[in-house]
Amino acid sequence: MSFGMSKAKRTGAALVATVVFFSFSFSSVLAANATEAAATTAATAATTTVTAVSSTASTVITTVTTEPATAQTVTAVEGVVQATTVPAGTIQQTNLTQVSASQMSADVSSAVEVSTAEAAVEKMSADADAAQAQAAAEAQAAAEAQAAAQAAAEKAAAIDPRLSSMTDDDLQLMGAIIYYEAGNQTYEGKVAVGNVVVNRMLSSRFPDTLQGVLYQSGQFQPAGLCRSLVTRGGVPADCLQAAKDAIAGSKPVGNAVFFCRASVKGGTRLGAHCFYGTL
Numbered sequence: 001m002s003f004g005m006s007k008a009k010r011t012g013a014a015l016v017a018t019v020v021f022f023s024f025s026f027s028s029v030l031a032a033n034a035t036e037a038a039a040t041t042a043a044t045a046a047t048t049t050v051t052a053v054s055s056t057a058s059t060v061i062t063t064v065t066t067e068p069a070t071a072q073t074v075t076a077v078e079g080v081v082q083a084t085t086v087p088a089g090t091i092q093q094t095n096l097t098q099v100s101a102s103q104m105s106a107d108v109s110s111a112v113e114v115s116t117a118e119a120a121v122e123k124m125s126a127d128a129d130a131a132q133a134q135a136a137a138e139a140q141a142a143a144e145a146q147a148a149a150q151a152a153a154e155k156a157a158a159i160d161p162r163l164s165s166m167t168d169d170d171l172q173l174m175g176a177i178i179y180y181e182a183g184n185q186t187y188e189g190k191v192a193v194g195n196v197v198v199n200r201m202l203s204s205r206f207p208d209t210l211q212g213v214l215y216q217s218g219q220f221q222p223a224g225l226c227r228s229l230v231t232r233g234g235v236p237a238d239c240l241q242a243a244k245d246a247i248a249g250s251k252p253v254g255n256a257v258f259f260c261r262a263s264v265k266g267g268t269r270l271g272a273h274c275f276y277g278t279l
Contacts, residue, residue, distance in 0.1 A: 162201055162208050163247050170210040173226050174243040175235040177214055180222035182273070183239065189271035190239055192253045194246025196275065199257045203279045206257070255279045 166174075174197060182193045200206035200213045207213050214223050229235055253259075253268050253275035260274055267276035 159247075159249070160202055163198065166210060166247065169230070171240065171243055171247075172230040172235055173214060174210055174247075175240040176226035176229045177220055177223060178242050179229065179236055179239040180225060181220070182271070183236070185271040185273070187238060187242060188252050189273065190242035191245050191250050192256075192270050192273070192275055193259065194243050195251050195253050196256055196259055198246050199255055199279055203257055 174194060177197065178190050178193050182190045185193075197210070197213055201208055201210060207216060214220055214226065253270060255278045256268065256275035257279065258264075258275070258277040261272055262274065263269065264274045264276040267274040269275075
């Protein structure tokens with residue numbers, strides 16, 4: 001009987017132990033399931049938070065993961081949000097800067113227009129001044145030309161009749177004697193010889209015609225060659241011009257009526273000749 005009770009107790013104890021074991025196992029299973037459910041809920045919540053934050057940053061997330069979110073992922077998303085967030089003050093300052101730039105551009109355009117207008121006015125003024133100066137210069141030149149013409153007319157009227165009556169042949173002969181006497185001298189030296197010829201024509205001590213002066217005995221040694229030179233048409237142009245200038249009144253040696261190659265006291269040296277004497 002004791003043995004039987006003992007066995008019954010053992011059987012009961014075994015049953016109790018079995019029940020306890022299964023209860024513990026069931027509780028563990030329930031606890032594990034609860035833990036897994038909580039982890040899934042936390043992961044879902046974290047994913048939702050990340051999506052909301054990304055939406056705030058205007059970033060579209062097309063794939064929603066059900067993996068558990070980590071602290072590193074959340075931190076990265078927060079960084080995106082912070083990087084894409086623009087303070088209100090910055091937007092206002094940007095608007096003000098744009099307005100200032102527009103105003104500055106308008107001011108610069110106005111300044112350029114004013115400067116262009118001023119340059120145009122200055123150019124018009126300068127052109128007017130130049131035209132006025134040119135007109136004054138032309139008027140002065142015309143007045144000087146008129147004065148010169150009048151002086152020439154007066155001078156021509158004042159020429160001695162003995163000179164004004166000279167023919168073209170006389171002019172050619174005078175050019176020829178200038179050539180033979182001073183052909184190798186300067187132009188002024190050529191006019192000086194003509195000056196002496198004219199002075200003799202006007203002096204009471206010499207003949208009053210060109211040919212009379214030219215062919216006077218013992219005076220102009222090359223005179224005999226002059227006619228031949230004129231006939232050949234060989235009188236140089238500068239000698240003819242020198243004769244015209246002398247007849248017109250050019251007097252580089254004044255009233256001299258003689259010239260020679262030697263130096264003469266009181267004479268005027270011009271090139272190779274010394275001019276002296278008086279009317």
